[in-house]
Amino acid sequence: MNKGALALLVHGGTENWSPQRWKARFDEVCPDRSVLLLPDASSDPAEVHYAAVWKPHPGELAAFPNLRVIFNLGAGVDALMADRSLPDVPLVRVAVTDLTARMTEYVVLHVLMHHRQEPYLRESQREKRWAPKSQWAAGAVTVGIMGLGTLGADAADALRRLGFRVVGWSRSPKQIEGVTCFHGKLQLDAFLGRINILVCLLPLTLNTRQILNRGLFEKLNRTSPLGAPVVINAGRGGLQNEADILQCLDDGTLGGASLDVYATEPLPVDSPFWTHPKVVLTPHNAADTDPDEISKYVAEQIRRFEAGGALENVVDRNRGY
Numbered sequence: 431m432n433k434g435a436l437a438l439l440v441h442g443g444t445e446n447w448s449p450q451r452w453k454a455r456f457d458e459v460c461p462d463r464s465v466l467l468l469p470d471a472s473s474d475p476a477e478v479h480y481a482a483v484w485k486p487h488p489g490e491l492a493a494f495p496n497l498r499v500i501f502n503l504g505a506g507v508d509a510l511m512a513d514r515s516l517p518d519v520p521l522v523r524v525a526v527t528d529l530t531a532r533m534t535e536y537v538v539l540h541v542l543m544h545h546r547q548e549p550y551l552r553e554s555q556r557e558k559r560w561a562p563k564s565q566w567a568a569g570a571v572t573v574g575i576m577g578l579g580t581l582g583a584d585a586a587d588a589l590r591r592l593g594f595r596v597v598g599w600s601r602s603p604k605q606i607e608g609v610t611c612f613h614g615k616l617q618l619d620a621f622l623g624r625i626n627i628l629v630c631l632l633p634l635t636l637n638t639r640q641i642l643n644r645g646l647f648e649k650l651n652r653t654s655p656l657g658a659p660v661v662i663n664a665g666r667g668g669l670q671n672e673a674d675i676l677q678c679l680d681d682g683t684l685g686g687a688s689l690d691v692y693a694t695e696p697l698p699v700d701s702p703f704w705t706h707p708k709v710v711l712t713p714h715n716a717a718d719t720d721p722d723e724i725s726k727y728v729a730e731q732i733r734r735f736e737a738g739g740a741l742e743n744v745v746d747r748n749r750g751y
């Protein structure tokens with residue numbers, strides 16, 4: 431039987447998103463299927479049954495009349511949700527142990543960086559200044575995680591095991607061992623009022639756009655040894671109001687920020703974030719998608735789907751994530 435083709439549309443622009451690298455991986459894990467690296471003028475769009483994509487151009491996926499499933503090669507689907515011509519077929523996102531573990535590493539690293547006063551200690555080192563400040567226990571700090579999904583729940587568990595007090599917030603009610611869980615708009619203020627280090631792992635949707643703003647920062651807790659609260663955003667840049675973050679860092683509403691994502695990426699060279707003394711900046715690589723892992727995940731889902739099984743991690747288009 432002639433198996434439907436898998437079309438690859440990868441427009442990441444960074445080393446990890448090299449289309450040739452993804453093609454080589456998919457050729458290996460789908461040996462009996464043609465894998466098309468698009469645009470490919472010689473291919474017939476009607477032969478394509480599956481699309482594996484990262485940031486496809488709006489309208490690109492509408493070209494395939496026999497598409498059965500779209501696989502987004504990352505966890506966040508906000509770029510796809512913005513495409514009004516997106517075919518009405520199941521949209522599957524990435525939720526795999528490898529990516530989750532990478533994000534938990536990032537979150538733990540940055541929570542510890544602020545908790546252990548690393549920005550101050552590095553500055554002291556540069557100035558050859560022997561000036562230790564007293565250090566406090568993890569249990570003196572409450573970390574709040576916005577988004578208790580695949581990534582947020584794992585990070586919460588790791589932080590709890592390090593001894594931090596952990597609270598979390600989601601859309602629907604949750605129960606996570608050792609984590610005080612809040613949900614919905616009505617419980618947002620109670621959640622914020624406890625937090626000394628805020629970690630944002632929300633998806634970008636109509637309901638979460640610019641949720642990280644001055645009004646929210648002002649509700650965070652200021653009574654821990656850290657003093658002013660810290661924000662860590664590894665969700666999406668659209669979740670943050672960047673002017674508010676800068677002003678809040680400058681006027682002391684926030685004590686520091688770790689940012690992995692930005693409204694405009696790559697971050698423009700004239701962005702004040704690059705040189706701000708209270709900002710720890712990374713270039714949207716908190717949790718890279720690994721082609722080896724993700725190609726296997728997609729190939730396995732196609733195999734199961736064609737055998738009549740259910741797809742996993744299908745996006746709810748009404749919720750937007």
Ligand SMILES: NC(=O)c1ccc[n+]([C@@H]2O[C@H](COP(=O)([O-])OP(=O)(O)OC[C@H]3O[C@@H](n4cnc5c(N)ncnc54)[C@H](OP(=O)(O)O)[C@@H]3O)[C@@H](O)[C@H]2O)c1
Nearest residue numbers: 505506577578579580581600601602633637664665716717
């Ligand atoms: N920086 C990076 O390298 C990187 C890498 C991977 C992912 N990401 C980002 O991380 C995001 C989260 O990934 P994930 O796999 O954890 O997603 P997920 O499993 O879909 O979890 C999303 C969480 O956010 C909550 N949520 C969504 N809308 C909400 C709202 N309006 N109010 C309160 N809570 C809300 C959900 O609540 P419910 O549980 O009630 O549904 C859920 O707990 C992705 O969307 C992506 O943007 C970034």
